[in-house]
Amino acid sequence: MISQYQESLLLPERMFQSGSMDTTYEDVLEHIDSGIMLFDEEGMLTFVNRQMYGMLELTRHSLVGCTMSDLLSNVQLGRFKKKHLLRSYREMVLKGKQCYEFMDEYGRYWRISLFCGEQMRGYYLFTVKEISDFKLIEQTAYQNDSLAMLGKLSASIAHEIRNPLTAIRGFIQLLHPYLHQLGKEEYAKIILAEIDRANDIIHEFLSSSKPSVPQVTMIPVSALLKEVVLLAESEALMKGTQINLHPLHEDMVISGDIKQMKQVVLNMIRNAMEAITERVDDFSGRIEIGARREGGEVRIFISDNGKGMDICTLDRLFKPFFTTKENGTGLGLSVSDRIVKNHGGCISVSSRLNEGTRFTITLPLIQ
Ligand SMILES: Nc1ncnc2c1ncn2[C@@H]1O[C@H](COP(=O)(O)OP(=O)(O)O)[C@@H](O)[C@H]1O
Ligand SMILES: [Mg+2]
Structure with missing residues (x-):
């Protein structure tokens, strides 16, 4: 299936026929916030926008007419960029995945997508987009969700633990005189102190997860x-x-x-x-x-x-x-x-x- 985005990129029909791009579309592609690279059916790079050659830190002139393997062997291309370009090529062209995501050396997230197939008439279109904001929202939502779940779960466990603790405390108090007779009163004291500590933790936890309505x-x-x-x-x-x-x-x-x-x-x-x-x-x-x-x-x-x-x-x-x-x-x-x-x-x-x-x-x- 072809996405709406792909379809919009397929609009410049003339682009494929004549090899010269309509200047309006060229302007649009030049100013879009993604990096774009288009390879023809021979594997030759025919179009690269400003974002893309900026990201690669190469000139347009040095890129147009190159194949992917020329690009990968370009000595001016940084090692980190080469590594991710090669990986994205492997993942998408060889393994057929739709996109490849990675984090750069500055902690920013990027997504490389590939559009090819019948509708592209043999052309390969690579787009690169920064997705750090999206990743941050995704991670925060995931964290909040798990924290909320964890909070609810622990509050109910804490609540449930209180009841058996009360029973244990009661029985230890009943056993107290017998332990005294055996000279093991110390044991009862330790058990009671530990139960009280467990109760304190639960009390503090419950009051922190459900603070009472302020007066x-x-x-x-x-x-x-x-x-x-x-x-x-x-x-x-x-x-x-x-x-x-x-x-x-x-x-x-x-x-x-x-x-x-x-x-x-x-x-x-x-x-x-x-x-x-x-x-x-x-x-x-x-x-x-x-x-x-x-x-x-x-x-x-x-x-x-x-x-x-x-x-x-x-x-x-x-x-x-x-x-x-x-x-x-x-x-x-x-x-x-x-x-x-x-x-x-x-x-x-x-x-x-x-x-x-x-x-x-x-x-x-x-x-
Ligand atoms: N006045 C302080 N001086 C030194 N460390 C402190 C002080 N107040 C808090 N802390 C540190 O902060 C931690 C957390 O404190 P708190 O939330 O009150 O939990 P708790 O007292 O149960 O450890 C303490 O374990 C201690 O390491
Ligand atoms: Mg404290």
């Missing part, structure tokens, strides 16, 4: 930070870390879900405490928290003098399930990022290995 209220930034620091202070003190809340110089109010905003700041303080514990040298752990106005926005910062991050960690920080901790879930920051984005804000981070990390949450202020 929007006015939140004074100073009150938010005070409350969160109060929640984290005792845990920090136990770990020998000092939390220093900088006094705010003005009243700033944001609008949002207080529970979610607390979760974000608490996540970051927990990460800071963990980064401090993981730092191996002798030092005293400190977490600085504060906020300042920048135009119509507030910048809340949480900085620590913990172990810091290398570039690989920084790159993957907000990806779901990315963790460097043995007992981490890798969900804290991805959930926080989602919450802050839902509130019209963003999170930025700067870090130095073995020196510390600073997270900044930027949120719009209510004027």
Whole structure:
């Protein structure tokens, strides 16, 4: 079957009869966004447009009158171009495929197509077109589709796992006194702790895949930070870390879900405490928290003098399930990022290995 595109290229009937091309068609072919090369029934190149000789980095003059094998042995033709021209020739002329796609040395995608057969009256038409945009859309659509599928599937698996875990937890508690008698109480404790950890992961995962509807209220930034620091202070003190809340110089109010905003700041303080514990040298752990106005926005910062991050960690920080901790879930920051984005804000981070990390949450202020 012949495509519409092929048919439109077949229009210049005179082209085949007289060998001279109608100038209108020639103009069209000259300005088309594909590279075009036409070989006659003897295998001689009779027409090449500007796009094509530009791509090949050769002159029109050096191409017209050549055969494919002349072209392939042209010393001025780049090695990479030669390789793909030869492959496309093999795939399409010898194996009969309709097109050949490849990626060039700069990461751009190209498609070479061949039109020949009865309707072309023995002529061979090669067209080359850049298809990077199309490939990008294709890849993104494919990724989104599989991510959405994966998300749905994992959410339902996570949900299903919760029920047996609850049953196991209940039975272990019933067995507790017997294990105690056997002197194996430790086992029950380990099982319970591990079940609780599994439950935490599932809880965080489900809340990240299905965030609850935000209950929007006015939140004074100073009150938010005070409350969160109060929640984290005792845990920090136990770990020998000092939390220093900088006094705010003005009243700033944001609008949002207080529970979610607390979760974000608490996540970051927990990460800071963990980064401090993981730092191996002798030092005293400190977490600085504060906020300042920048135009119509507030910048809340949480900085620590913990172990810091290398570039690989920084790159993957907000990806779901990315963790460097043995007992981490890798969900804290991805959930926080989602919450802050839902509130019209963003999170930025700067870090130095073995020196510390600073997270900044930027949120719009209510004027
Ligand atoms: N303040 C910090 N200092 C150093 N590394 C951090 C800090 N906050 C986060 N990270 C890194 O980011 C990773 C992901 O954090 P998060 O999403 O909260 O998951 P989790 O805490 O469960 O590992 C952590 O495992 C850690 O490597
Ligand atoms: Mg965390």
